[in-house]
Amino acid sequence: MREEVNIPAGYVLAAAVVLALLTFLLLNVKKQREERLQIEQTELLVDQVRRIGELSSAGFYEELVLTDRDESVLAELKRATGLNRLTGNDDFVVICKGRVRAGFDLTKVQETDFSTSGDTLRLTLPPVEILDVVINPTDYELFAGHRSHEETIGIVLLAKQRLRSDAVRSGILDQAERSAAGTLRRFFSAMGYREVVVSFRKEYLLRPESGL
Amino acid sequence: MRKLLPLIAVLALLLPACRPQGSLQDSLTTRIEQLRATAELGTVEYTVRKAVKARDEGEWFKIGNRRILFSCTARLKAGINLARLQSEQIVVDEQSRSVTLTLPHATVLSINIPPEEIRLEYEDITGFRQRFSDQERQALLRQGEREIIRDLPRLGILDEAEANAEEFLRPMLEQMGFENIEIRFE
Numbered sequence: 001m002r003e004e005v006n007i008p009a010g011y012v013l014a015a016a017v018v019l020a021l022l023t024f025l026l027l028n029v030k031k032q033r034e035e036r037l038q039i040e041q042t043e044l045l046v047d048q049v050r051r052i053g054e055l056s057s058a059g060f061y062e063e064l065v066l067t068d069r070d071e072s073v074l075a076e077l078k079r080a081t082g083l084n085r086l087t088g089n090d091d092f093v094v095i096c097k098g099r100v101r102a103g104f105d106l107t108k109v110q111e112t113d114f115s116t117s118g119d120t121l122r123l124t125l126p127p128v129e130i131l132d133v134v135i136n137p138t139d140y141e142l143f144a145g146h147r148s149h150e151e152t153i154g155i156v157l158l159a160k161q162r163l164r165s166d167a168v169r170s171g172i173l174d175q176a177e178r179s180a181a182g183t184l185r186r187f188f189s190a191m192g193y194r195e196v197v198v199s200f201r202k203e204y205l206l207r208p209e210s211g212l
Numbered sequence: 213m214r215k216l217l218p219l220i221a222v223l224a225l226l227l228p229a230c231r232p233q234g235s236l237q238d239s240l241t242t243r244i245e246q247l248r249a250t251a252e253l254g255t256v257e258y259t260v261r262k263a264v265k266a267r268d269e270g271e272w273f274k275i276g277n278r279r280i281l282f283s284c285t286a287r288l289k290a291g292i293n294l295a296r297l298q299s300e301q302i303v304v305d306e307q308s309r310s311v312t313l314t315l316p317h318a319t320v321l322s323i324n325i326p327p328e329e330i331r332l333e334y335e336d337i338t339g340f341r342q343r344f345s346d347q348e349r350q351a352l353l354r355q356g357e358r359e360i361i362r363d364l365p366r367l368g369i370l371d372e373a374e375a376n377a378e379e380f381l382r383p384m385l386e387q388m389g390f391e392n393i394e395i396r397f398e
Contacts, residue, residue, distance in 0.1 A: 037348060039266045039355045044363045047259040049372070052289065053380050054254035056321065063244040101250070101322060106380075116388055131254075132289070136325045137353035142346045149332040149349060156327040170247050179249035183294055190302040191311065191388065 053106035056131055057183060058176035060100040060167035066159050068092040068147070092145030094152075096159045098135040100167035102176040104128060113201075119194040123184060127203040128173045133164045252321050254291035255376035258369050261285050263333075264356035268341075276339015282353060285329040286360050289322040290373035310392035311385055317397050318373035320364060325357060 070090035078084040108126035115122050135156055147155065181198040188196045264282040292315050301314040330353065337343055344352075378395045385393045 037266060037268055037351065039264050039352055039359070042263045042265065042359075044360060044367070045261045046367065047261050047285070048257075050257045050259070051376050051379075052254050052257050052291075054252075054289070054291070056250050056252040056254060059248050059250045061244075061246045061248075101252075103250075103252075106253075111387075114384070114387060121388070132287075132322050132324050134322065134324045135327065136323065137330070137350065137357045140350075142350055146346050152346065152349075153327045153330060160327070166245060167247075170245060172247060175247055175249060179251065182249075183251040186299070187294070187297070187302075190299040190304075192304050192306065 054103055054131055055106055055125075055180055055183075056101045056103035056176075057180035058102045058172050060102070060163075060170060060172045061097070062100075062163055062166055063095070063097045064159050064162060065143075066094045066096060066155060068094075068145070068155055090145060092147050092151075092155065093143040094140050094155060094159070095143050096135055096140040096156065096163075098133065098139060098160065098163040100130060100134075100163060100172060101132040102128060102130050102167070102172045104176075104180060105131075116193070119192065120197065121188050121193040121195070122197045122199075123188075124199045124201055125177075125180060126201050128176045128180075128200065130164060130167070130172075133160050133167075135160055135163065251294040252291055253294055253377060253380075254289045254321050254373075255318070255380055256290050256369060256373045258288045258290075258367060259285060260288065260360065260367070262356060262360055264352055266352050268344075270341060274339075274341060276337065276341040278338075278341050278344060279334070279336040280332070280344050280349070280352065281334040282349075282356065283331050283333050284325055284353070284356060286357075287322075287324040287326070288320060288360075288364065288367075288369060289324075290318050290320045290369045292316060292318055292373070292377050293321075308392060309390050310394070311390045312394045313381065313385075313396070315374075315377065315395065315397050318370045318377065320369065323357075323361065325360070 068091065070092075072090075075084075075089055078089060104125045104127075106126075109124075113124040113126075140156055140159070142152070177200055184198050185196045262284055264284060266280050268278040270277065296316040303312040303314075305311075332349075335344065374397050381395060382393055
């Protein structure tokens with residue numbers, strides 16, 4: 001004969017209330033901990049102010065997933081034996097988003113690069129260049145794994161290199177030339193020039209002669 | 213095999229600390245990429261420095277404190293977004309050789325906090341506290357970046373960008389033969 005155990009409903013209710021309270025307290029402690037980690041107010045110090053003349057005429061945006069995989073013997077052993085399911089692995093995964101700006105340094109335009117004749121304007125722009133490659137702290141998210149500050153910075157720098165080369169591969173420099181020419185044509189046409197000729201100065205690498 | 217299992221388990225737990233440096237292979241996967249045309253005339257660059265510091269005294273039941281200090285440099289560029297310039301905003305009078313240019317107000321074009329210029333200057337852990345985790349360090353740096361953006365208007369960078377834009381365009385318009393030049397911002 002099985003004996004039926006009757007738990008009074010009041011006890012069940014009390015236990016549920018206690019459980020809910022504990023959960024609330026635990027979540028609150030965790031939230032407070034996250035909120036308390038605030039930076040202290042510090043002044044923004046201006047180091048340098050520089051006058052520039054940059055025409056940024058193309059932008060590139062990319063999202064990258066960077067995996068710094070643990071290839072050590074132990075990691076392989078853990079994978080082979082399935083122990084990584086228990087202990088986890090030491091792979092480091094970062095999700096980055098970055099921006100590249102390309103265009104022209106207009107302070108390099110010389111007087112001879114700019115001329116007008118009747119209703120024709122001729123302008124020669126300096127060589128197109130990458131102006132900025134930006135991955136700021138709010139642009140990357142540490143998804144998994146642990147690394148030191150210096151290691152993390154090293155990995156983000158790799159992402160910056162990749163971002164720059166992807167931007168060049170995607171044609172950001174050609175795009176910058178095309179859109180700069182378009183912008184300048186519109187600008188000068190609005191000033192009354194019927195013909196606006198925009199050309200680009202190319203930069204060639206000169207190899208030093210041997211023996212020098 | 214049964215005798216070996218505890219040994220493998222112990223090794224698996226201990227060896228992560230002995231991970232050889234430089235044995236990691238980096239791999240990058242592109243998820244999204246987008247190329248677009250822009251028309252921004254950057255006229256001023258500010259280089260600013262900020263100390264990002266935090267002190268965590270922990271809950272009452274935790275013994276010890278944690279302190280951390282980063283220094284970071286940010287490069288801020290401001291200027292005029294020429295894509296917002298309409299042809300009606302350029303008024304030319306050929307006879308009087310005058311031009312009126314109504315430019316959009318200056319905006320911040322780029323905020324660059326180079327990772328290589330974010331330095332962990334100091335970290336102090338006392339008692340039984342753990343070091344700052346990757347996520348905590350990241351959260352602090354993000355707060356630092358937000359503070360830099362918040363403090364931007366106080367620097368006067370936008371006024372300087374507009375003044376520089378005017379100084380940049382005026383000689384060019386003079387070279388084009390204009391005698392009366394008016395540049396304003398709306």
